[in-house]
Amino acid sequence: MRVLIALFFLILAAPAWADTVWLDNGDRLSGEIILLDGGKLALKTKYAGQVLIDWKDIDTLSSDKPLLVRLSGFDNERSERLSAAGSGMVRVQGEREYTLPLAQIKRLVPPRPLLEDRLWEGNLDAKLDMKRNQNDVDEWKLKGNTRVEHGRWRHVLSGELERETKNDRKVEDNWELEYDLDRFFTEHWFWRVGVEQAEDEFETVDRQRIVGTGPGYRFWDDELGRFDLIGQFNRVRLESDVADLAFNTTSLELDYKRLLWGTRLEFYANAQLQIPHIEEIDYVLDSEFGLRYRLNQWARLSLLYELDQLRAPGQTVSDRHYLIGIGVGW
Template structure:
């Protein structure tokens, strides 16, 4: 385990991110797969790796960190972490994929500066529906302000689907729309696809990046609406700092091909686990447009605080 504990027993199954272990001292216990750092066994199991359509009969060989998977033909593959192992069964499963539901919901207070200075309250959330090679993410961020009876609102909603080809490579399709009742840029909609590479993804941290092409639609209240294709680059990183403190950084860059301009969104911050489910979040968000249509300032910056619930 990632806390240094070594547990022994009979492996019953790995299903939906939970490892069932039959022990002599505590009966059957369930372990969150994200916190398992190494695995060893002298038995054979039906094992599914990320990106595979069906389970295969395999054995495990222990490492200090990670796992070595041995196929029935003797082929060995060593991984520095256990996350490439998606499912383990004693008997051959009818289907290899198992779905897992997770997400978070956060109440936020947002201080914005740049082209407009605002203080907004809102709610944001994310819902993940995943199996070992299909990843679905629905997300939203809704904020509102009442300034002496003058009400304004802004929101962002999006969806992404990632299909993993193996434990590292994946293709992703994504759609997103942003709205701001105060800005001349009323809505921005993006739709695109990327090819990505996952360097690692464990309970301790993750690093993923992808690149591709998107279509942008930008609608203005007073200026002419614009459409353009854009080269797209996405970067996602998180790491555990200490105990329940986690640092995260995510960015998305569009390079508009027809206009030869750049649009960048970066959000980074710290998430602190107060309990197993309750978190405190501090996020800094930066939006950069190299050639803004409606404003003179190229950068909008905001700091957002929130209390969240994750499952």
């Protein structure tokens, strides 16, 4: 019993952080390596949160967790652990064991396995615009998305809410909500089933419903970001006070996110191109491109550009928005 109790306290006393970084000025930092990209090593510490270290200032390092090591090009080599070596060197232990200069390493990323117990991430951005001149205009917009992955399943939920009043009279009131369910068959291929509904009080078409399904391909999904491409066959229904219209479409959708500047900056893009199977509409494009600057672990400053475009025979209608706001991420 005394041996078991001693082992228990030894486990409690053991450090929770297994990664160590030695700097060329003699300092040593302990924490968890998040990733290396763009010449910056992101290290999560207990005492200072996430810190960014210039890769050229590191003397050597060690890590007990698996990492994907990229030297050049697009090929990654899996390392089971990294061990400290001489000055400016590190020892890579995996399928083969060797020592190489730190200067040759361009990227370190923890691998994300296909089968995970659970992964939850998301963003919520808000924008408020208040004008006080000849007219009092109050406009606010709320956009959010979240993703939950468990095993071979992935749930994606996104939504948007917009309100605008002019001299205390409502002039804009719309919302939309979309839910997608993905089932992965391999590390890259998956099948998606999705539903979407949008309502607008002040447009001719006051309600839109879309149900679609089709294959998708995940090019990558790791600590640096993701890139998905999805093709779908959809059934669209438009409702208005004048008449209702239902038709089929074929769509291509992309979902892209990339962390830059040592995870401080995030670039993301979402776009969907729909080709209706009717003569009245050539195509419908719904796209957004944005940047998020991470103030800390949860707060974000966001800059967003939206482009919605409809092409019909003989005319093109475009709607553009530029949004600056603040949000949270997890």
